[in-house]
Amino acid sequence: MNFTTGETPKRLTPRAETIRLLLAKSGNQCGFDSCTEVIFNDSKQLIAECCHIEAALPEGERFNPNQTNEERRSFDNLIFLCHKHHKETDNTNIYTVPVLKELKSRHHKKFSEKEIIVNPSHIDTIMDKFNEIVHNITETLNTVKRIEITQNELLDKLDEKITSNFHLSINEFYDPPATINFVGREQEIFKLESNFEKYNTFIIQGISGIGKSTLIANYISNVKGFDVLWIDYEAINNKEILFLTISKFLIQKFNDHSFEKCLQTGDEKTVYRNLIYSLNSYKICIVFDAVNILENSFLSVLNIFNQYLQSSKIIITTTLFLSNQKWENATFNLSLTGLSFGAFQKMSEQYLTSKLSSGDLRELFLLSGGHPYLLKIASSEINFQSTKRFFLDFKTENQNEFSKYIVSKVVSDLNEDEKKFIQHVLILDIPFQLDIENYITEISFISTLKSLQEKFIIEKLGNNSFIISDYLKPTLISIYKLEITNEYIYNAIDYLKSKDYTSVIENFSLVKLLLKAKLYNSASNEFSNLTSKLMRNGYFNLFVSLINQLSDLDGIVKTWPEPMYALGRVYRIQQDYEKALKAYNEGIAIASDSFLYPYFYFEKASILSYLSDIKEIDEYRTEAESIYETLGSSQNLTISLQSKLGLTRLLIKRNLPTDAIFVINSIINNNNLQDFEPYVRAQIWHSLGDAYRKNDEYNKAFESFDISIDYYKEAIEKNGMNAFEGLYHLYLGYGQTYSDGKDYISAAEMFGINVSLAANFGLINKYEQALSDYGYHLVLSEQFSLAISVLGEYYDIIAGKENIAELPFIYGCMLFSFWYNGLFLEAIEFLGLYINACIVNDERPLVTVIEGFKEGAELDLIEIFKKGMKILVIPDENSMTDFQFWMKEVITRIPELENPLNTFLLFEKE
Structure with missing residues (x-):
């Protein structure tokens, strides 16, 4: 380690973490006083x-020769300014360093109380601007850059698979209902208009059929500047399907794929942060229509929207009293009752073919309570019989039962064709389209559909889809559910199967119908196809949600091998190895006749190998080895080869890399690798690279990794996100190889790539480990300022999990980084924390302080640090007396650190 600063000034690109922090504190505004330029x-x-603030190069304004290159690109030395004010601050007589730093401090205080979500693409854009003017890059960093370019190509491949190869309809949402001849509701519309800018959440409550949907559809059609996403809650009442729906909407409306990419995640927090960021990037009005039965998971989504949406809004129509729920921000609540008599009269003129007498109209208004849907269906009855007959029939009934009378009258007057039509579409739990005509052949389809629309039993949505009226549907189900035969179910199945371009909702509805008809083989095949699509494109959470729903419907789903295998893969990717092992064991129990049987065993062996390392259980490793040896003789060439690779990985772990190299080279030489899938070929060269690394043959390791990465490209092209885990571990191999070769700068860069990969795809467990690896190698490469930032983020994660075992490691790294960053008080604070953590974990603290260290002495502080010892060299201008003073100052500030620090001081004196 060099204790002098004689480096040549050069412009360095700021770190991504620095830009992220700077963006968050800048609030997307110029840092100059009163300037609102974005x-x-x-x-x-x-x-x-x-x-x-202080220039990067000597020819710039306010250049400070005493700064290091790292300090020049640090957070403290950077500020966002618009072009005008950047030029203005070139006047160094007025805009000195203290003036600019005070300017920056005032600006950041304005946004310190707000949580600002930073778009990752903004960070990349800023870094690209700096990279345009960075010329002096070393040969090592050129190598890393080449790998980064390959990484970007791979990510592009993943994006292509997501956007072009996912054959699920983007039209997961439905348009608002038509509002032809809308009348009345002037007061309600005025209230909405008066409060639209004041609130982000609107709750429209009222009994079924009172006109909530029509009111909102009419209102939002006249709202300027907002794009509307209409969510039919009956069709989209699943949180994961809602997220997919929103992602498709953002693509269609704004060509924005960022949230869709984030859905490949096991981390709900990351999904929500990206979702809120995306919705606040645009002005969107999301209408949740007919939220009449509310699951807790869906309510939590609405609560988060209410808490964080700023530019977008949500409107909820419901029969429930949701205003009684606890909302973070105030909601605008509108309780909808019947129409005014004037509006009721105008509406009757639209639907009645002959005018009622004023007395009859008044009586109809009082009996219906001004209910618009009751007026519609009453009109359909009045139009088909005389007014006198209608009221005569009604007056034989109990007047308090007007609604029941009207509904029963409408149903009893249905002809045979109309009954059959309703029975056919009642089977579907999603809107239907006109092409269902081909599967309802025993009736006159168009005339029957028109008749049911005239009777207001069937309603048309805005995108040529149709639904049964929510008001009548419960009654129709109770009447006809016993009359719905298997023939009707089979017709509905054929209808959904006929669609060339199906949505997730339609796919899932088809599987449920096949289960209902007990067509288990077909149901299994259809769900396997849907599973493959979801897995290939990384919709892991959605897959887990759907398989859980199906399992609740019919326990036979738990006997299907393909989804059980996929479930294990999801848990493995999310590093939930215990759940993965359980899934594979269940798969083995049910898949004895399936082609997947050996694959379940192979995956089980892989999980056992992981768990043997994590839990240090030798029995797991022994069982894994036994499985690999058995499968190595399999007639399935892929399983046989992969099992032999599994054994080589165990050889590497047992520190027998030369044996592993021999076996893998034998595999390469004795097989036509073109007979195997790209992912398998990638794993062969990946494993060979790991073996060469363990054998200290670093150049050969890199050569093998480079071949592997080309095959991962092909694998991603073919399998999408299914190849992600191997790719992630390949970058881990690159980083470990650089680290073993003591090229810590390059190693840090590679582990930084893994941080980006894990963050981009929201894999929180991998992100945690990637941060640990990245932060540690930043320490080894003496990038202490950045190490403090990265390790601080890692500490926040493990502290949240109360992971006490990791504390000695993290505190030791922070202690070392703060000390050699010249922040001695902070370092001593972490010294106390480190000693305490060691005591709690029954570990021996390994720290020593050296005074009077001579430059050029044979002491490699970094290599000693790698072995666990933290040596703190007191700078020449300070002494042990200063160290003791710093200790006392920290103890005064943090009294609970007195015992560990005094103990250390006494030990040092001895």
Whole structure:
């Protein structure tokens, strides 16, 4: 380690973490007083500039020769300014360093109380701007950059699979209902207009059929500047399907794929953060229509929207009293009752073919309570018989039962064709379209549909889809559910199967119908196809949600091998190895006749190998080895080869890399690798690279990794996100190889790539480990400022999990980083924390302080640090007396650290 600063000034690109923090504290505004110019405009273009307070190069303004290159690109030395104010601050007589730092401090305080969600693409844009003017890159970093380019190509491949190869309809949502001849509701519309800017959540409550949906459809059709997403809650009442729906909407409306990419995640927090960021990037009005039965998971989504939405809004129509729920922000609540008599009269003129007498109209108004849907269906009855007959028939009934009378009258007057039509479409739990005509052949389809629309039993949605009226549906189900035969179910199945371009909702509805008809083989095949699509494109949470729903419907789903295998893969990717092992054991129990049987065993062996390392259970490793040896003789060439690779990985773990190299080279030489899938070929070269690394043959390791990465490209092209885990571990191999070769700068860069990969795809467990690896190698590469930032984020994660065992490691790294970053008080604070953590974990603290260290002495502090010892060299201008003073100052500030620090001080004196 060099204790002098004689480096040549050069412009370095700020770290991503630095830019992220700077963006968060800048609130997307220029840092100059009273300036409201944005950093990124609505088109996500960078229009401001990231400026140095003290210049990066000697010819710049306020250049400080005493700064290091790292300090020049640090958070403290950067500020966002618009172009105008960047030029203005070039006047160094007025805008000195203290003036600019005070300017920056005032600006950041304005946004310190707000949680600002930073778009990751903004960070990339800013870094690209800096990279345009960075010329002096070393040969090692060129190598890393080449790997980063390959990584970007791979991510592009993943994006292509997500956007072009996912053959599920983007039209997962439905348009608002038509509002032809809308009348009345002037007061309600005025209230909505008066409060629309004041609230982000609107709850429209009222009994079924009172006109909630029609009111909102009419109102939002006249709202300017908002794109509308209409969610039919009956069709989309699943949180994961809702997220997929929103992602498809963002693609269609704004060509924004960022949230869709984030859905490949096991981390709910990341999904929500990206979702809120996306919705706040645009002005969207999301209508949740007919939320009449509310699951807790869906309510939590609505609560988060209410808490964090700023530019977008949600409107909820419901029969429930949701205003009684606890909302973070105030909601606008509108309770909808019947129409005024004037509006009722105008509406009757639209639906009645002959005018009622004023007395009859008044009586109809009082009996219906001004209920618009009751007026519609009453009109359909009055139009088909005389007014006198209608009221005569009604007056034989109990007047308090007007609604029941009207409904029963409408149902009893249905002809045979209309009954059959209703029975056919009642089977579907989703809207239907006109092409269902081909599967309802025993009736006159168009005339019957028209008749049911005239009777207001069937309603048309805005995108040529149709639904049964929510008001009548419960009654129709209770009347006809026993009359729905298997023939009707089979027709509905054929209808859904006929669709060339199906949505997730339609796919899932088809599987449920097949289960209902007890067509278990077909149901299994259809769900396997849907599973393959979801898995290939990384919709892991949605898959888990759907298989759980199906299992609740029919326990036979738990005997299907394909989804059980996929469930194990999901848990493995999310690093929930205990659940993965359980899934594979259940798969083995049910798959004895399935082609997947050996694959379940192979995956089980892989999980046992992981768990043997994590839990240090030798029995797991022994069982894994036994499975691999058995499968190595399999007639399935892929399983046989992969099992032999599994054995080589165990050889590497047992420190027998030369044996592993021999076996893998034998595999390469004795097989035509083109007979195997790209992912298997990638794993062969990946394993060979790991073996060469363990054998200290670093160049051969890199050569093998480079071949492997090309095959991962092909695998991603073919299998999408199914190849992600192997790719992630390949970058881990690159980083470990650089680290073993003591090229810690390159190793840190590679582990930084893994941080990006895990963050981009929301894999929280991998993200946690990637942060640990990245932060540790930043320490080894003496990038202490960045190490503090990264390790701080890692500490927040493990502290949240109360992971006490990791504390000695993290505190030791922070202690070392703060000390050699010149922040001695902070270092001593972490010294106390480190000693305490060691005591709690029954470990021996390994720290020593050296005074009077001579430059050039034979002491490699970094290599000693790798072995666990933290050596703190007191700078030449300080002494042990200063160290003791710093200790006392920290103890005064944090009294609970007195015992560990005094113990350390006494030990050092001895």
